[in-house]
Amino acid sequence: MRPASEARVRVRYAETDQMGVVYHSNYLIWFEVGRVEFIRQLGLDYKRMELEEGCGISVVDVHARYRVPARYDDELVIETRLLAARGPVIRFGYRILRIADGALLCEGETMHVCVGMDMKKRSLPQKYAERFAQHLIS
Numbered sequence: 001m002r003p004a005s006e007a008r009v010r011v012r013y014a015e016t017d018q019m020g021v022v023y024h025s026n027y028l029i030w031f032e033v034g035r036v037e038f039i040r041q042l043g044l045d046y047k048r049m050e051l052e053e054g055c056g057i058s059v060v061d062v063h064a065r066y067r068v069p070a071r072y073d074d075e076l077v078i079e080t081r082l083l084a085a086r087g088p089v090i091r092f093g094y095r096i097l098r099i100a101d102g103a104l105l106c107e108g109e110t111m112h113v114c115v116g117m118d119m120k121k122r123s124l125p126q127k128y129a130e131r132f133a134q135h136l137i138s
Helices: 025-041 046-053 126-137
Strands: 005-010 055-066 075-086 089-098 104-116
Touching: 005 025, 025 046, 025 055, 025 075, 025 089, 025 104, 046 055, 075 126
Parallel strands: none
Antiparallel strands: 005 075, 055 104, 075 089, 089 104
């Protein structure tokens, strides 16, 4: 299994529903937190990619499997892995675990397409493509 980056979050009260369980859409936000941290841990900067390269990575597909609910004040770890990067397409995998007991709460994948500011598909900028390729090889 490829190495994962880790990001930590603590469940806020506003992220829970009336039953005290984290509302399902928050996991997608945490996927993003993990993805941005993964890119940062590769020594890259997503914001800089947008500003300097004039492109972004748009989500085109998401899968999430919810296993155990997170609750208010749980401390979570988001494990993020790069699964594939070829041309304009990038796939990430995620696992969200509760730190206190190691329970797997959710796992999922996102697929992205690199797009210019005009929202047209384009290749991932060279330095990002090279760093992603190096990570996939290691």
